[in-house]
Amino acid sequence: MSSRILLVSINTCSTPDPVFPLGLAQLTAALRAAGHEVRWNDVQVPGASIEETLADFRPHYTGISLRNIDDVLIRKQETYFEGLNALCARTRELAGCPVILGGSGFSIFPRELYEFSGADFGICGAGDQALVALISALETRRDVSAVPGLVWKQNGEVRINPPAAGTPSPELDDADRPAAVVDHYLRAGGMLNIQTQRGCAFRCCYCTYPVIEGRAHLRQPPEQVAEEFARAARLGAKYLFIVDSVFNATPGHVVEICEAIIQKHVKISWGCFLRPQGLTPELMQVMGRAGLAHIEFGTDSLSDEVLACYQKGFTFDDIQRSSELAHRHCIDYCHFLIAGGPGETLETLQEGFDQSRRLNGAIIMAVVGMRIYPGTSLFERALAEGRITRETNLLKPAYYLAKGLTQEAVFDRLQEFSRLCPNWIPGDPAPAYARLVERLRQRGIVGPLWGYFSMIQRLWPQGVPSSHSHAPA
Numbered sequence: 477m478s479s480r481i482l483l484v485s486i487n488t489c490s491t492p493d494p495v496f497p498l499g500l501a502q503l504t505a506a507l508r509a510a511g512h513e514v515r516w517n518d519v520q521v522p523g524a525s526i527e528e529t530l531a532d533f534r535p536h537y538t539g540i541s542l543r544n545i546d547d548v549l550i551r552k553q554e555t556y557f558e559g560l561n562a563l564c565a566r567t568r569e570l571a572g573c574p575v576i577l578g579g580s581g582f583s584i585f586p587r588e589l590y591e592f593s594g595a596d597f598g599i600c601g602a603g604d605q606a607l608v609a610l611i612s613a614l615e616t617r618r619d620v621s622a623v624p625g626l627v628w629k630q631n632g633e634v635r636i637n638p639p640a641a642g643t644p645s646p647e648l649d650d651a652d653r654p655a656a657v658v659d660h661y662l663r664a665g666g667m668l669n670i671q672t673q674r675g676c677a678f679r680c681c682y683c684t685y686p687v688i689e690g691r692a693h694l695r696q697p698p699e700q701v702a703e704e705f706a707r708a709a710r711l712g713a714k715y716l717f718i719v720d721s722v723f724n725a726t727p728g729h730v731v732e733i734c735e736a737i738i739q740k741h742v743k744i745s746w747g748c749f750l751r752p753q754g755l756t757p758e759l760m761q762v763m764g765r766a767g768l769a770h771i772e773f774g775t776d777s778l779s780d781e782v783l784a785c786y787q788k789g790f791t792f793d794d795i796q797r798s799s800e801l802a803h804r805h806c807i808d809y810c811h812f813l814i815a816g817g818p819g820e821t822l823e824t825l826q827e828g829f830d831q832s833r834r835l836n837g838a839i840i841m842a843v844v845g846m847r848i849y850p851g852t853s854l855f856e857r858a859l860a861e862g863r864i865t866r867e868t869n870l871l872k873p874a875y876y877l878a879k880g881l882t883q884e885a886v887f888d889r890l891q892e893f894s895r896l897c898p899n900w901i902p903g904d905p906a907p908a909y910a911r912l913v914e915r916l917r918q919r920g921i922v923g924p925l926w927g928y929f930s931m932i933q934r935l936w937p938q939g940v941p942s943s944h945s946h947a948p949a
Contacts, residue, residue, distance in 0.1 A: 477615040478511045482535035482571075484526065485518040486563065487543040488556055492913050492925065493665040494520050498719065499541055499579060499603070501653050502671075505646040506604035512611070521660040526563070530570045537611055538567050539603075541579035542589065546873050549904045550845040550883055553873045557581065560593045568596075574614065577627075578603040583688045584849055586627045587634055588871050598627030601639025601688065602674060604646055644694045645671050648704060650711070658711050666922035668713040670746075672701045672733055676721040678751070679853070680776070681787045681818065682876075685721040687851040693725055702736035709744045715769075715922040718748035722774065725751070727759055734766035745769040745923060752798035752811070753790040760801045770924045771802055775811040777820075778828035785819030787853065792831055803836040810839035810926050815902075816886045817846035818857060820878040825886065829893045832900070839926040840893075840900045844886045845875035898933035901926065 483504065485497040497518060504514045517529045524532070540563065546555040564575045577598040582589050586600040597620070599606045606625045613620045620626060624640035653668075661668065673695040676685035708716055724730050747770040773795070777783050780791050795811070802809040811832075815825060832840055848858050850870060858864045858876055868874065877883060890902030909929050916925055 477612075478513065479536040479611060479615060480513045480515070480533060481507055481611070482529065482533055482538045483514060483516050484538060484540045484563075484567075485516070485520070485543070486540060486556070486560070488519060489544050489547065490520065490664075491547075491910060493667065493917070494661060495543075496653075496657070496661040496668050497541060497543065498669050498671060499543070501648055502604050502645050503539065503541075503578075503607055504652040505648050506608050507611075508649075508651065509646070510608045510612070516654050516657060518657055518660075521657050523656060526567070527570060530567065535571055535573055537574050537576060537614070538571060539576045539578060539607060540564070540567075540595070542577065542581040543579050545581045545584065545871065546847075548847050548873075549843065550873075550875045551887075552904050555871070555873070557589060557592070557871070560589065564593045564595045576607065576610065578607070580684075580688045583639075584684050584851070585871055586636055588869065590627045590634060592871070596628075599623075599625045600627060600636065601625040601690070602642050602645075605643060606640060639690065642674060642690050642692060642694050644696045645674060647696075647700050648707070650707065653711065662712050662714075665917050666713070666920065667715040667717060668708045668711065669717045669719045670701065670704050670708065671719050672696050672723065673720050673725070673729065677725065678722065678789065679787045680774075681785070681857070682814070682846050682849065682852055682854040683721075684849050684852065687849070689721070693729075695726075695729055698732040698736035701733050702740040702742060705737050705742045705744060705746075706740055709742060713744065714920075716744055716746040718746060721749065722751045723748040724754060724759070727754060727756075730759060731762055734762045734768075737766040738762075743767070747772065747924065749774055750798070751790070753794040755798045755801050757801060757804075760805045760807070764805050764807060768807055771807055771809040772924075773798065773809060773811045776814045776817075777824070778811070778813070778831040779820075779824040782817070782819045782824050782828075786814070786817060796831075796834055799835040799838055803838075808839075808924055808927070809837070810841050810924070811835070813840060813842040814846050815842050815844050815890060816877045816881050816883070818854070818876065818878055820881060820886075822881070822885065822889060825889050829897070829900075832893075832897070838899060839930060841926070842890050842893075842900065842902045844883050844890065844903060845877050848874045848876055894933055898930050901929055901933070 574596040577595045583600040626637045674689045752773045894900040
């Protein structure tokens with residue numbers, strides 16, 4: 477059977493840049509392959525409202541994707557799911573069709589968000605094959621209870637099936653990325669995104685990637701990834717970002733992908749998340765030849781003591797070697813840090829700052845406090861220390877700060893570091909940064925903008941004066 481399926485992206489987070497909803501494209505590929513007609517409604521894209529789309533398209537099923545729960549910023553604590561209940565009710569009222577929730581945010585809190593939203597069904601984990609299976613069962617009035625990752629209510633009780641073992645993300649076609657949506661994100665940032673593998677086998681204490689995608693690395697064929705690069709270039713993208721949790725989880729995978737891109741003669745710059753461990757000159761060279769322009773290292777700390785508590789599995793020596801390789805190959809890079817998590821003290825913060833001076837050309841992006849999510853070892857630690865209970869509703873953001881630290885003390889220390897060294901960009905993004913990003917994107921500048929913000933801090937350590945608010949751009 478063929479059904480009309482509306483996919484809705486409700487992600488409103490646009491800092492530092494709006495992010496193309498790649499998950500919806502993957503769902504679309506699977507649904508189209510099964511013979512269904514798909515339409516999108518993305519709240520960030522100007523155009524028809526959800527009410528207008530429902531009236532015009534008259535879907536048989538509506539899927540709502542929740543990408544982010546909150547901004548993961550301890551001071552701001554902006555959340556993105558409050559309107560979910562009203563949206564589900566409005567959709568059911570206007571279209572009379574089942575509402576199905578999914579997305580990475582939903583996969584972290586499936587029970588809580590299912591109960592909060594009033595949706596008919598939810599799918600946690602990879603949704604492309606599961607959504608096809610669910611719709612097939614609903615169309616033919618078969619039992620849905622065996623659908624992998626399904627969240628539903630049976631005899632008044634919420635049931636949650638384990639996600640499927642998983643498959644690599646499906647191959648995409650131009651039709652899986654609606655032209656109007658692509659055009660919007662290219663105008664806003666000049667960039668699209670690509671996934672080369674699902675899953676993460678690492679054990680970082682706070683991380684939800686294994687919860688969302690599982691621990692097995694499920695890789696796409698290199699030729700398929702290279703074609704994705706070529707297709708993005710044809711669509712007008714000037715820059716790509718690889719959204720894998722850790723692109724270099726397996727060096728062989730990186731080499732195969734890069735060689736396929738090189739052999740296909742795709743000329744486009746890109747960035748990715750890398751683990752600062754296991755990099756070699758040969759690996760860095762092949763990534764550079766394939767177009768690598770910037771690296772975002774998931775470093776988290778520059779203190780070996782804290783790295784051990786964070787369960788990172790590498791040391792500062794690894795970080796320094798990785799940084800030197802990036803610097804030597806003229807690739808922009810930054811280290812993301814989480815200040816104040818387990819094992820942190822004011823002394824380890826100072827140690828991290830001192831160590832940062834040994835990293836040539838590094839930008840340091842530091843946030844305060846470690847967000848607590850269910851399914852992580854940090855959750856179990858916070859539970860054992862009496863900071864939370866199993867009944868604590870973590871949809872309301874809760875943060876872990878090591879004993880003896882306060883967020884004010886950590887923020888003060890990070891601000892001190894940024895005054896001493898402008899390549900430290902601490903805490904929540906300042907309004908000046910958001911304005912700067914918007915102006916630079918409007919001028920067609922793509923890629924990371926850390927260097928511009930570091931320049932602002934160097935020129936105006938106390939903040940940008942209002943009379944100079946447009947000077948850096």
